[in-house]
Amino acid sequence: MRTTYRLGIDAGGTFTDFVVANRNTGDVKLFKALSTPSDPTKAIENGLKLIADDFGITPADLVSDCDLCINGTTVGLNALITHRGGKTGLICTAGHEDSIEIRNGHKEDGFRYDPEYPAATMLVPRYLRKGVRERVLSDGSVRVRMEEADVRAACELFAKEGVETVAISFVWSVLNPEHERRAAEIVRKMLPDAILTVGSELYPQVREYTRTSTAVVNAYLAPVMRKYVKAVDAYFRSLGAKQPVRYFQSNGGLAIGQAMTDRSVYAINSGPASAPQAGLYVSAPFKKKNVITVDMGGTSFDITLTKDGQTNLNKNIDFLRYRIGVPMIQVETLGAGGGSIGWIDSLGLIQVGPQSAGSEPGPACYGQGGTEPTTSDANLVLGYLNPDGLLGGKLPLDLEKAKKAIKTRVADKLGISVERAAYGMYTIVNNNMVNGIRRVSVERGYDPRDFVLVGAGGATAAHITALAREMGIDTIILPKLASGLCAFGQIISDVKYNYMATAPLRLDNAAAYKRIDTLFGEIEKQGVAHLKTDGFKQGQIDVKRSLDMRYVGQVHECTVDIGTFPINEKTIEKVKDAFHRRHEELYTYSERHNAVEVVNIESTLYGRIDKPKAPKLKKGIPVSKALKGHRKAIFEASGKSTKTPIYDGARLGAGASIAGPAIIEEVTTTIVIEPGWTATLDASGSYVITRKKR
Structure with a gap:
């Protein structure tokens, strides 16, 4: 029997959005519930009750009649921001215990020469980073056999200290994972309840610091994500869900709960990662493929850019001061939301954010105990928001409390009227958002005037024309579903997994071509098997390939998309030409006379999901x-x-x-x-x- 609905859930810092699509009629409805940070599943329960009441059915009827229930969550992101992950231990090559602290000698841009800029908080304290005597060389050969006693000693310490989750990362393990696998066997035997992350399995690519840091972040988030996934899966099973809950990943695709637990690092940007897909979808009727999607919620402002229908993926970046190697949709996030707090700095200037009132206590106008003036309070004073309340009156607003907060904390300190102070706050938060849009466009070589601006998030629409005006953009696309656009993006997305391997080879001989072709075959075989286990048939599976390439002698490489053709003497020139063209796009020049080498390979496998029928509005009243x-x-x-x-x-x-x-x-x-x-x-x-x- 064909199911009727598809459900998308996007848990934000202030609101949790619910989008329900009727797969038969194309009708799409949006619902909102206040987020419950202390127990995220409570917000899901509250939201499903809202939907069920509106449809005149029970939550169990709704869920059992869904072909897919999809969840985007900020649980992983919030755990990393607040440093509330699991107690983590690291097992690494002796002498490399401090690599995550040395960080390749790197300081974030903008603070490189600031001696007072504090060091990043380590997710694994020094005493829980244990070195193991072993050494694999850069050709994959073993120079020093692993001392198993060192691994056992680390496990004994971890057991004594109550470590919940363990990361293993050895030097050059991507070329010979023998030692990591044996260490993992010992950890599983001695710490059967601990969650284990093996670096060469999670991120099998060169660069030891990046691999170790990625493994540590994954391990740190794994207990949080396991607890969350377990609770959500159990709740939906209790309602009669016919399919496992799918979770949205930061790479822009869906995954089952087990994958999100094993690869928790992919949950970091789970919510905003669906915005580009949704932005392209709503722009398609107007033949627009250059899209800047902006999402202003209660807590943050997220920006993504899509050029010619392709959204940039980040790899090997610093996110919240932690190096992460796995692919993530490129999202610029700043603290500018409806709950962002206005304040006066030491120079007597208005600032807005990055602090946020969130949903608890929320803006002053919510009447829930908040006393700080926020963007929402300013919008209410400016007359943009309805004093009778939001969400159709379900969330009443208190204009007098908004005026009092702005008067006390901003207007009186500057000696100006409440109205001028409110407009000042509005202007400042807009400027903050415009600067963020410039970072993803102008600073990366894109002219924003060549793009349309797509609005997402509940608070964006009050600011969207002001943002477009400042950026010189003349066309805005704002869907009726804007405040739940990320949740909508989830229900039109596919299952997606990234598989990687290291292949440090010069492209100058048949043996290298064969090795690359063989590696692609091996990792894609794993991916296809994974998707088939997940219920997909061969005709529903697509593969995209890319190579990390560079000129011989260069330090850094660039990612080049290639087709799925065999890699051999006949096709290698196509690969090299694609690299030269990509290098010229990025750096304005290419060196076609120079030798080229591959560093890493990657295959992205998609399990294509049937899309809900597109909605169509009828003509309305005058x-x-x-x-x-x-x-x-x-x-x-x-x-x-x-x-x-x-x-x-x-x-x-x-x-x-x-x-x-x-x-x-x-x-x-x-x-x-x-x-x-x-x-x-x-x-x-x-x-x-x-x-x-x-």
Whole structure:
């Protein structure tokens, strides 16, 4: 029997979003529940009750009638931010116990010459990093056999200290993993309850520091993710779920719970990683493939950039000061959300964020005990938000408390009116977000004027025209589902796994070509077997290949996408040509006369999932009949207000066109249209907001 629904859940810092698609009709509905950081599964339970009540069924009926239930979560990210992961031990090659602290001698950009910049907090304290006498050389040969007694001594210490999770990473283990495998056997025997991460299995690529750091982060997050996955899986099983819950990974694809526990490092950017897929989907009806997707929630602001339909993947980067090698969707994140707190710095200037009021206690206007002025408070004072409340009135707002917070903490300290202070906060948070957009566009060689701006997140729509104006972008695509766009991105995504291997070879002989071709075959065989176990048939499986390549003598390599053709004497020139072209794209030059070498190989395997039917809006009532009334709103720094029409977005249909200044109130977001902009609702369910030609 064909199931009716597909469910996507995106747990954010303030709200947890739920998107339910009817696979038969294409209808998509969005629901929100306050996040519950102390017990994330509680928010899921609350959200499913909201959906079930709306549909007139039970949560069990809903879940049992879903073909897929997909969960994007910030649990892993929050554990890394707050340093609340598991107690971790590290077993490494003797003499390399401090590699994660030395960090290749690297300091983050912007702090390289700052002697007062504090060292990163180590996820494994020094006394729990235990060296093992062993040595594998760069050709894979064994110079010193592993001293098993050292591994046993480490296990005895870990047992005594209550270590929950262990990372193993030896030098050159990617070329000969024999020692790591034997050490893993000993750990499993002596510490049967500990979670184990083996570096050469998690990240089988060269660069010992990156591999060790990745293994440590994975191990650190594994107990948190195991507990979370276990609780969520058990809850959905109790409701009669027919399929295992899928979890969204930071590489932009889905995975089952076991994979997320074993590869917890892939959970770090689980939520925002689905934004590019959703941004491309809502832009497709307008033939747009250059997309900047921005997502402003209650706590953070996430930015992703997609050029020609391809979203950049990061590898071997520092994330929250920890080096991570595995592929992650390139997301620029900053502390600029609806809950970001406004304050006055030592120079007497307004600042907003990165501190956030979150969902507990939340902005002052939520009336839940918060006293700090936030972006949401400023938006309420400016007249952008409905004083009657958010979420269709389910979350009432207190205008007087918002004014009091801004007056006490900002306006009085500057000697200005509450309205001017609120507009100042609004401008500052917008500037912070614009700077973030520039980092993913201008600073990487892209002209933002060549892109459309796609709005996601519940708070974005109040700022979207201001952001586009500052960036010189003339077209905005804002779906009705904007506040749950990441959850929507999850339900249209595929299962995705990355498989890697190290292949340090010069591309100048048949033996090298054969070795690369053989390695691709081996890792892809593993991936296909994994996906078939997951229920996919051969026709549902796709493979994409890439190589990390460089000119001989270079220190760093670049990733080059290639086809799935055999690697041999006839095809190797295609591979080299792809590298030369990619090198020129990145660095403006190529050296076609120079020898080329491969460092690592990677295969990305996709399990293709049927997509829900696309929604289609009908023509609605005349725009004038959707007018709810007028409200004073402020669009200039003087604090002068403008009588602004307010429209009920739920009553607008395809073809509706509204010129600014205006405000459109959707159930889960509020769209502020500045003077000079016009919003037209497309049949695909997205507002296309354009600016008058200058």
